[in-house]
Every structure is written in structure tokens, then in C-alpha cells.
Amino acid sequence: METVLSINQLTKTFGRITAVNKLDLEVKKGQVFGFLGPNGSGKTTTLGMLMGVVNPTSGSFSWFGQTVTNETRKKIGAVLEHPIFYPYLSGQKNLELTAMIKGAPADHIARVLDVVELTSRKDDAYKTYSLGMKQRLAIASALLNDPIVLILDEPTNGLDPMGIAEIRNIIKKIAADGKTIILASHLLDEVQKVCSHFAVLRRGVLMHSGAVDEVGKGEETVEVAAYHDDLGFVLQEFAGTLSLKRDSASMVVKLKEGYNSQDVNRFLYEKGIVVSHLVTQKKSLEKQFLEILAEADSIKK
Amino acid sequence: MLHLLQVDLKKLFNYRTFWIICGLYFLTLGMATASGMEFLKWLASTFKDFGSKLNIERIPLYHFPDVWQNLAWGSGLLKMMLGIMVIISITNEYQYRTIRQNIIDGMSREQFILSKLLTNLVLSLASMVLVFVVALITGFIYSPEISFPYMFAGVEFCASYFLEVFAFLSFALMLGILIQRSGLSIVILFSSYLIELIIKKNIDDYVPGLIPFFPLESIMNLVPLPFARYAFQEIQDYVSFGSVAIALGWTFLFNYFGYLRLKKSDI
């Protein structure tokens, strides 16, 4: 697949702090790429370098396989961290200004205002907007020039649950058009819902990069309950059991690789036990994320 | 180019402070330059001696060709107001962080500073045109006789007044980029005259030849003080090539320093 963004050994230091450390990353066309990491791990700094506002200390990157100029950025819609607008201008006037800079047709403005449902407030000064309205305007301005790539850094910060769901739908809709999206966020269930790929950054170092689908592959965990006193004892004998834990009314079995919940069910049935409850615990991105970071910590020690 | 100017003007034309400061500036500029004669009359009527010692009707303040240098010099005093506007315009971009978003949206840093520079150019041009028009009108009103080529002797002071304003606005823009805070920048803009004066006083005895090379001094020298001629003193009634060269050099440096700073910094 076509490479949209290619980052090569990108590094940024602020005095003693290395905010981004020899980062290598590729984003392909059509991916919805989640950019994860704890506070201060270097996400915004990386995006800042990609958008030309932070000068890299060393390393390089290329958009669409070309050397980067300001023209490149006009094809990218980006909101980094906070919405930034002229407070004394109305939402409409702010977007007119953005359209002028990006070279976007002026008739796109009404459309993007509609998408983020700000049309009724478009003539009010930006400084009178609520936080959520400011966020929406920022997303509208990122969409203004029909961008090939959309970069969103915590786009749902301060939005109400409805707003979050709307943004999720906007992201999904844009992704369905085959556009590439890079999304930095702390809301991991959001990322899991919309992203196809993700990378984890920790203190500027890339810890993991891969597809979201792969999360939860590998060993499986199964919750089992049955009206049987020796359930735990029987499960211990099962060849696929890696570890076993009692959890109030049920047993939680971690399985060896190659075994799944069907195998557990069949084994118990053969032993004459009929299960009343059998659930495969799907591994969440959140869990995976915490594991990746914990792993990194244990290696460090 | 025109596009960059339009972008910056769009930011300003919807900004109330811009209209207040610029409105005040151009109003003051037009009124003050046009009412010099009335001012002299007022002085004469208020202070009895003034009129008797000096026949004000005999002061050719607005006579061609004196009017060019007289008005250019007087107008130069007001450029501080525009300087403050320029500082507010650039430091706002830092305070609101809109400079960051402008770059993200696809401006290059060169284009950003160019857009500010073009606005400075427009403000300087507008000042020059206003002064030219006022000088022309008042010249026609007050001059006892008007002879065609002679009346425009000294009109080049309009051009050097333009450079004076533009050089000064370049200085203000540079201060704004270097300091990034409006209050401090404005204070430094004011006190830079004082600082330069102190340095000049201290080196005057040793290397007086250096004095014309100081930045604000060079800007002042573009239109030399004309009024001493009415006390029968020798004045410089032409634009000196050396002053223009030095002022142009500083103008280039101010803008270049601003550009260098912008280029190197994370925004």
C-alpha cells in the first residue's frame, strides 16, 4: 500500500529532555492511526514536527514520499492540542482566514460548519464560544480543504458524550472515504473503536506499532462457571490451562496458545460437567497498552 | 504576494484596536500637518511677545518648496503610533498562538513574516500619500506664488519620509518577534531612543564619526530638522545619499534578524 507518512530517526531535544527519540514510523494510505502514550511521551511534539512548527533536532520525515514544503501542509488538516483562532473574529471569519491560507474554496465553509453543527453560532466572536464549540470549530477548520490526511490531537477534549460520539462518526465517515487519519488520544476505547493501527510512545521512544486487530490475538482468557463443586480442581487437569484464578462466582482460566473456549467446553463436557457461563474475555486495547508500558518498565529495571 | 497582504489585512480589518489606533493616527497626521499655521497664529495671540518678535506671516511654513521638508519632518514625530500598532499585531500572533496555526495551515515562516512586512509597506505608503496630499494642498493655499518646477524642489523628502516610517516599523516588527510580549516590546520601543541617546553621548568625544551609523539616528537623519532655517541658520535641505544607504541597511537587518529568529524558533 501507498505510504503517506514515513518518519526516519526523528529526534527532538529540549535542553536535557529528549522529547522524541529516534522515532521510526510509517503510516499507509487509508489507515486510521492511533498515536498513544502517557502524558509527556512526545506525541504533540512529534505531530508539531510533522506540521512544521517544531524544528527537529535530527532525523527526517516525508509526506507522500516527497520532501516537505508548506504546500504539503495545505493538503493536511491538523488540530494540535488546543483549538487556535483569533478570539476577536467570528467563527465564520476565522474559517475564511484559514481558507485563504489553505487555498480552499470559500463555499466549503458553510459545509464544514454544518458538519460540526456550528452554523447557528457562526457569526459570534470566537472568544464567546464554549470549549466544545471551540473544539468543533477546530475540526471544521481541519476539514476545510478536503484534506488527504487528518491529524487530530485529543480532538474530543472537553466534548460532551454526544459530541464524542459525533466526532467518532465524523472520523469513521472520513476514514470510509479512504482518507488517512492520525489520532493522538488518551481515550483508548475510542481509539479501539475507530483505529485500524496504533503506535505506543513512551518518553519519546516507540514501544509498539501494529494493527488494532492483532490486539487480543495470542493467548486467550476464559471465564467459566458451573454448578459443580470441583470445577477448579477439574480445570487444573486441563492440558490447555496456563493459570487459574477464582473470581467470585466463576473461574478465570488463562489458556496456553492454541487453545480456546471451545476446547474448554468440550473438555468439561467430557468430564461430565455442564457449564452455566462461558465467556471469552476480549483483550482490550487499554489492557494491551498498559501491558506494553509495564513491560517497558520491567525491562528498564 | 498580494495574497499574503490580503491575509494579514483580513486579520487587522476585523480588529477594533487596529481601527482605533490607525484612525487616530491618520486623523492626527492629517490634522496636525494641516494646522501648523493656525497653531502659529494661536501662539501669537496667546503670548504677546511671540507675535511682535516674529512676524508669523513671514514664516514660510507652508510655502513651496519648504512645505515638503517641513511636513515630512513634523509627520515623522507621529510614527510611534504606527509602531505600537505593528507591535500589537505581531505579539497578538504569539499571544493567541495563531502564528502556530498559520504555519500548520500551510504558510511558510518566510510567507508569514512577508505578510507582516507588506502591511508595514502599506502603512508607510499610506502615511506618505497623506503627507504628500496635505503638503500639496496647504502649499497651494499658503504659497504667495506658484511656479511649476520650483514648487516640487524637495518633494524627495516625501520618499525619505516613507523610508523613515518603513524603517521604523521594521524595527518595531523585529522587537515584537524577538520579545513576543506586547507591553515589554512597546516599553523597549520607547526606551530604545533613550538608550541610543546615552550611548551616543558617551562615545561622542571619542568616535563622533560613528554617530550617523546608529539605527534610530540613521532613521532620524532621513529628514533633517528644517525649522532652524527660519532663524537664519544653515540646514541640510536635501536628502543625503549616505543617510538613505545607512537607513536601508538597518531596514534590511531589522527584517533579517526577525526572520532569523522566526526561522530558528519552535512555535
Ligand SMILES: Nc1ncnc2c1ncn2[C@@H]1O[C@H](COP(=O)(O)OP(=O)(O)OP(=O)(O)O)[C@@H](O)[C@H]1O
Ligand atoms: N517547548 C518546549 N520546551 C521544553 N520542553 C518541552 C516543550 N514542548 C514539549 N516539551 C517536553 O517534551 C515532552 C513531550 O511533550 P509532548 O507535549 O510532546 O507530550 P504529549 O505526548 O503530547 O503529552 P500529553 O499526552 O500530555 O499531551 C514533555 O516532557 C514536555 O515537557
Ligand SMILES: [Mg+2]
Ligand atoms: Mg499532547
